[in-house]
Each structure stands twice: as C-alpha cells, then as structure tokens.
Amino acid sequence: GYPLWAPEPASNLPEDYHRTGLKIGDVGVVTEDGGFDVLFNISLPTSHPIHQPRGVPSNFRQVLLDPSDIRGFPSFDNAGLVLATHSVGQTTRTLSSSIKGALLALPEGAGKEDLVSLLQFRQLALENAASWYHFAYFHLGRAEINNNSLYLITGSHKASSWSLASFSQANRDAALSFSLTTG
Numbered sequence: 001g002y003p004l005w006a007p008e009p010a011s012n013l014p015e016d017y018h019r020t021g022l023k024i025g026d027v028g029v030v031t032e033d034g035g036f037d038v039l040f041n042i043s044l045p046t047s048h049p050i051h052q053p054r055g056v057p058s059n060f061r062q063v064l065l066d067p068s069d070i071r072g073f074p075s076f077d078n079a080g081l082v083l084a085t086h087s088v089g090q091t092t093r094t095l096s097s098s099i100k101g102a103l104l105a106l107p108e109g110a111g112k113e114d115l116v117s118l119l120q121f122r123q124l125a126l127e128n129a130a131s132w133y134h135f136a137y138f139h140l141g142r143a144e145i146n147n148n149s150l151y152l153i154t155g156s157h158k159a160s161s162w163s164l165a166s167f168s169q170a171n172r173d174a175a176l177s178f179s180l181t182t183g
Contacts (some may be wrong), residue, residue, distance in 0.1 A: 001157060005034025014049035024070060024115055025063065026153040027132060039136055042124060042152070058133035059127060059128060069116050076112035082117070100168040106159050114155030124126055126154050158176070 009017040017023070017038070025043025029034050041048065042063050054071045062109060084103040125132075131148055136142040 001155070002030065002151065004030070004036055006031070007035070007158075010035065010037065017050070021158055022153055022156055024065070024113065024148075024155065025121075026155055028113050028153075029136070029142065029149050030153060036143070037152075039132075039140060039142070047108040057128065057131045057139075057171050061124065061128075063120055065115075071116050072111070073108055074111045074112040074147070075105060077106050077110040078105060079160070083111060100166070102164065102166040105163040106161075107163070108159065108161050110157055110159035110162075112155070112157045115160065118154055121152060121154055126133060 007021065009021055022036055023041060024040070024104060025041045026036070027040050027042060028037045028038040029107065031037050040054075040060070041050050042061075043065050044050060045057065046056050046060065053177055084101070129150070133145065133147075136145050136150065154177045
C-alpha cells in the first residue's frame with residue numbers, strides 16, 4: 001500500500017467520495033502534499049459524476065464488480081491500535097538510536113477492503129497504461145506526471161481518526177510520550 005499524508009477527498013470530487021473516500025478502481029496520482037488526485041474510476045460507468053465533466057480515456061472499459069469481488073473488514077484494526085517502526089520500543093515507546101522511525105495511532109480503529117482477484121485489474125492496466133497517461137497528460141493537463149506515477153486503487157485501509165509521529169536523526173536520549181483516548 002501507499003500511505004497518504006492528506007487522505008481526505010478533494011473538494012472537487014462528487015459527494016459520495018466525501019462520504020466514503022477513495023474507491024477500488026480509482027486511477028490517479030499522489031499529489032505533492034500527499035493527497036490523491038482521482039482522474040477516473042475503471043469500476044464506475046462513464047455517466048458517474050466522477051467522470052463529469054472531464055470524461056474518460058478514449059478506450060475506457062468499465063470493469064463490472066460484484067460485491068463478492070471485494071473482501072471487506074469494517075473493524076480490521078481495533079480501537080486504540082498503535083503501529084510503530086521497529087526503531088520505536090513497543091512497551092516503553094522509547095526511541096532507539098535509529099536514524100528515523102514513525103508511529104501511527106488509530107484511536108477508533110480502521111476498516112479495510114481489498115479486491116479479491118487482481119488479475120482483471122492488472123491486465124487492464126497493462127493494456128491501457130499508455131492511453132491512461134496520454135489522457136492524464138494531454139486531456140487533463142497533468143504535466144507533472146511521469147512513468148510510474150499513475151496508481152490504480154485495488155484496496156484501502158481507512159480510519160476516521162489517527163495520530164502520526166515521526167523522527168529522524170534521534171539521539172540515544174530521545175523519548176516519546178503520548179496519551180490515547182478512544183471512543
């Protein structure tokens with residue numbers, strides 16, 4: 001996966017994106033500020049609001065997904081979960097002499113959903129990558145894109161609240177203290 005620093009949907013996206021966030025089938029780029037710029041979605045029809053008024057690539061083909069194609073876990077991570085790099089001591093939350101590290105706290109937990117089979121998405125991406133780049137660059141004016149900058153969303157891990165901490169060039173005397181309130 002690819003963590004987003006600014007996971008909130010952009011204000012120009014349709015209302016359903018503001019309720020649910022990114023969707024399986026979204027094609028887009030990670031922005032400079034750590035968000036995700038949705039260009040189109042291969043799982044939604046051309047008439048969907050995400051495709052208006054910008055359109056879709058000329059060879060667009062919708063991938064029809066059945067609910068059974070997506071494996072969902074609404075409560076995948078329990079409330080209060082704290083994830084940390086190995087450079088953060090799990091019991092005392094002390095920082096090792098490592099040069100860098102990070103910590104993620106999920107006070108209300110997180111849900112997860114994934115595409116069950118990646119084969120159809122992978123094949124479509126391989127067949128259409130050049131056309132998708134052409135669409136993004138020439139039709140949408142995304143001049144900052146380059147090879148390997150388009151992403152096709154095949155799953156997500158979403159939390160309604162989170163806290164992040166990161167460090168670099170810590171010394172041996174560094175310590176981290178935090179309090180987590182759930183609910």
